[in-house]
Amino acid sequence: MYTTELSDKNKKPSAAAMANEDPVRLAAFEARVAADNFIEPKDWMPEAYRKTLIRQISQHAHSEIVGMLPEGNWITRAPSLRRKAVLLAKVQDEGGHGLYLYAAAETLGTSRDEMIEALHSGRAKYSTIFNYPTLTWADIGAIGWLVDGAAIMNQVPLQRTSYGPYARAMVRICKEESFHQRQGYEITMTLAAGSPEQKRMAQDALDRWWWPSLMMFGPPDDNSPNSAQSIRWRIKRETNDQLRQRFVDVTVPQAEAIGLRVPDPALKWNEARESYDFGEIDWEEFYAVVRGEGPVAKERMNARVKAWADGAWVREAALAHAAKRNGRLAAE
Amino acid sequence: MKPLVEYALRLGDDGLVLGQQLSEWCGHSPMLEIDLALANIGLDLIGQSSHFLKLAGDTEGEGRDADVLAFHRDVLDFRNALLVEQPNGDFAQTIARQFLFSNWQELLMRELMRSHDATLSAIAGKAVKEVVYHARFANEWMVRLGDGTEESRNRIIAGLEWMWRFVDELFAVDATVEELIVRGVAVDPRLLRAEWDARIAQALAEATLEAPKPRRAASGGRSGHHSEHLGHLLTEMQFLPRAYPGVAW
Amino acid sequence: MNKEWPLWEVFVRARNGLAHKHAGSVHAADARMAIEAARDTYTRRMEGVSLWLVPSASIVASDPGEAGSLFEPAADKVYRHPTFYSIPENIKNI
Numbered sequence: 002m003y004t005t006e007l008s009d010k011n012k013k014p015s016a017a018a019m020a021n022e023d024p025v026r027l028a029a030f031e032a033r034v035a036a037d038n039f040i041e042p043k044d045w046m047p048e049a050y051r052k053t054l055i056r057q058i059s060q061h062a063h064s065e066i067v068g069m070l071p072e073g074n075w076i077t078r079a080p081s082l083r084r085k086a087v088l089l090a091k092v093q094d095e096g097g098h099g100l101y102l103y104a105a106a107e108t109l110g111t112s113r114d115e116m117i118e119a120l121h122s123g124r125a126k127y128s129t130i131f132n133y134p135t136l137t138w139a140d141i142g143a144i145g146w147l148v149d150g151a152a153i154m155n156q157v158p159l160q161r162t163s164y165g166p167y168a169r170a171m172v173r174i175c176k177e178e179s180f181h182q183r184q185g186y187e188i189t190m191t192l193a194a195g196s197p198e199q200k201r202m203a204q205d206a207l208d209r210w211w212w213p214s215l216m217m218f219g220p221p222d223d224n225s226p227n228s229a230q231s232i233r234w235r236i237k238r239e240t241n242d243q244l245r246q247r248f249v250d251v252t253v254p255q256a257e258a259i260g261l262r263v264p265d266p267a268l269k270w271n272e273a274r275e276s277y278d279f280g281e282i283d284w285e286e287f288y289a290v291v292r293g294e295g296p297v298a299k300e301r302m303n304a305r306v307k308a309w310a311d312g313a314w315v316r317e318a319a320l321a322h323a324a325k326r327n328g329r330l331a332a333e
Numbered sequence: 334m335k336p337l338v339e340y341a342l343r344l345g346d347d348g349l350v351l352g353q354q355l356s357e358w359c360g361h362s363p364m365l366e367i368d369l370a371l372a373n374i375g376l377d378l379i380g381q382s383s384h385f386l387k388l389a390g391d392t393e394g395e396g397r398d399a400d401v402l403a404f405h406r407d408v409l410d411f412r413n414a415l416l417v418e419q420p421n422g423d424f425a426q427t428i429a430r431q432f433l434f435s436n437w438q439e440l441l442m443r444e445l446m447r448s449h450d451a452t453l454s455a456i457a458g459k460a461v462k463e464v465v466y467h468a469r470f471a472n473e474w475m476v477r478l479g480d481g482t483e484e485s486r487n488r489i490i491a492g493l494e495w496m497w498r499f500v501d502e503l504f505a506v507d508a509t510v511e512e513l514i515v516r517g518v519a520v521d522p523r524l525l526r527a528e529w530d531a532r533i534a535q536a537l538a539e540a541t542l543e544a545p546k547p548r549r550a551a552s553g554g555r556s557g558h559h560s561e562h563l564g565h566l567l568t569e570m571q572f573l574p575r576a577y578p579g580v581a582w
Numbered sequence: 583m584n585k586e587w588p589l590w591e592v593f594v595r596a597r598n599g600l601a602h603k604h605a606g607s608v609h610a611a612d613a614r615m616a617i618e619a620a621r622d623t624y625t626r627r628m629e630g631v632s633l634w635l636v637p638s639a640s641i642v643a644s645d646p647g648e649a650g651s652l653f654e655p656a657a658d659k660v661y662r663h664p665t666f667y668s669i670p671e672n673i674k675n676i
């Protein structure tokens with residue numbers, strides 16, 4: 002997911018980091034969180050909680066921002082005026098989400114510049130899904146339907162996450178997300194009901210995006226070292242596998258309803274569990290993409306770095322002008 | 334072609350081409366806040382364009398809707414002003430283009446609200462609120478860039494210098510528009526020039542910039558003679574509906 | 583020069599009659615830009631009719647460590663609440 006632990010596959014949650022904390026305050030903090038109270042910016046919090054949050058929220062923000070690129074790739078080629086406006090508004094929303102989340106992380110004592118620096122230097126991660134290319138218009142449908150769908154599944158519980166500014170950002174984001182998935186499904190549905198070429202496009206997009214979408218929920222629970230602590234801290238509210246299962250269960254009937262085939266021969270309804278059984282995810286591919294070997298990882302990062310570098314003179318000019326203006330006001 | 338069809342196409346194509354170009358900034362601008370701002374302006378323009386193109390299609394009465402007009406006309410049939418098809422360039426080029434265009438468009442929409450054509454007047458009534466904001470945004474950025482750093486100043490001067498030659502076309506009147514002006518349908522852009530000049534002069538003064546020297550004006554957009562840029566823009570924009578004609582999206 | 587645009591706190595009045603409510607933050611180099619960024623970010627879905635922008639650095643906040651001394655003393659001043667007073671049922675309009 003946008004927020005799963007991507008960087009620390011082999012790192013154990015560090016008990017050592019917690020050992021330095023004042024035990025009385027720590028106990029009070031843990032009790033507050035356990036009682037589902039919110040933590041606010043100036044409240045005392047363990048350093049590890051602050052660090053984990055900064056990492057998770059900034060990673061989430063980066064995912065929104067990098068996520069603008071694959072869909073942005075099709076704004077100028079959207080096939081009708083309505084689709085063009087919808088897609089532009091949708092990608093703009095994702096920019097807004099990044100903005101809300103950077104601001105939430107900033108309340109923890111980091112700055113947007115620092116976070117962007119971390120992204121551009123490769124220290125910070127973002128969701129692996131955005132390192133896959135958007136090859137046809139149907140990919141725009143698949144992203145809205147599957148990628149936003151998976152994101153919503155992860156984000157809804159985060160509206161009750163323990164850190165106030167993060168939770169509030171998620172409330173706003175979830176409100177805006179609801180149209181994203183619907184517009185994506187609508188695109189896919191239209192293609193699936195269209196000409197043979199359009200149908201082929203739709204099926205091909207589902208074939209390519211299905212597995213990466215399942216990977217968005219992160220490594221399986223037994224390989225997700227920080228999950229337990231994150232859940233205890235209410236930074237995460239459900240496990241990767243729980244969310245992934247729910248996603249499969251709701252999405253498969255949506256595909257069937259429009260005559261598309263989910264590309265998983267092992268997919269089967271399990272009467273006893275009242276859930277779908279599904280095939281093994283290619284975790285080797287997942288970790289390769291996490292390592293930066295995604296098909297268009299380079300292009301994505303180059304685009305971000307270029308935008309930031311090309312814009313430096315603009316940001317500078319605005320500050321210089323503000324300084325001049327303030328100087329003149331002071332002199333008056 | 335009926336004059337009103339022609340006029341609505343001009344207004345619609347201005348918005349479509351400029352909106353298309355602004356949408357390219359989304360995800361690539363100097364600051365997240367600017368991504369959102371330019372996307373909003375682009376959305377306004379694309380929305381206005383859909384209304385104008387629909388009016389053109391309805392008036393023509395040959396069953397062409399806004400999408401057919403947007404995606405199935407070639408350069409010779411596009412009627413936008415040359416200014417809006419100038420490439421985004423750097424942020425200064427984009428701002429210079431927006432500055433000249435939005436100030437014109439604001440004055441135009443204000444007058445168009447009084448058009449005897451009820452549809453034109455309704456579209457203008459909605460658009461004018463949007464466009465006032467575009468002009469405000471562009472004017473402020475002119476000032477920041479003109480009176481910012483040396484680099485921003487040089488860049489905005491270069492942007493203005495290039496875009497300036499496309500201004501006169503915005504105020505030109507041909508037989509088509511003349512006829513509509515007489516009927517109280519179209520705005521006489523010549524009557525907007527003095528106010529436009531004053532607004533531009535005021536913003537430039539605040540930006541500590543001078544208006545570029547008068548130069549030979551470029552025109553041709555209103556009669557379908559465009560720059561080379563438009564062909565590429567249309568190639569990209571129209572690719573899907575042209576590759577797969579006759580299907581729904 | 584490598585400095586970030588300052589952070590501003592955004593307060594939105596949803597409609598007249600309601601108070602401005604904190605919505606989030608934006609970065610902007612000056613006050614007008616801050617208003618526009620807030621407009622473009624926080625009112626895209628008709629969320630508001632008025633905006634307040636406050637430089638984040640200008641916000642003075644109480645210290646959560648002092649929350650006890652600041653806010654808890656109010657807890658036992660129940661006489662400030664109308665329900666503290668018992669008035670017979672038959673007395674009206676009070």
Ligand SMILES: [Fe+2]
Nearest residue numbers: 065094095098
């Ligand atoms: Fe999002």
Ligand SMILES: [Fe+2]
Nearest residue numbers: 095149178181
């Ligand atoms: Fe989304």
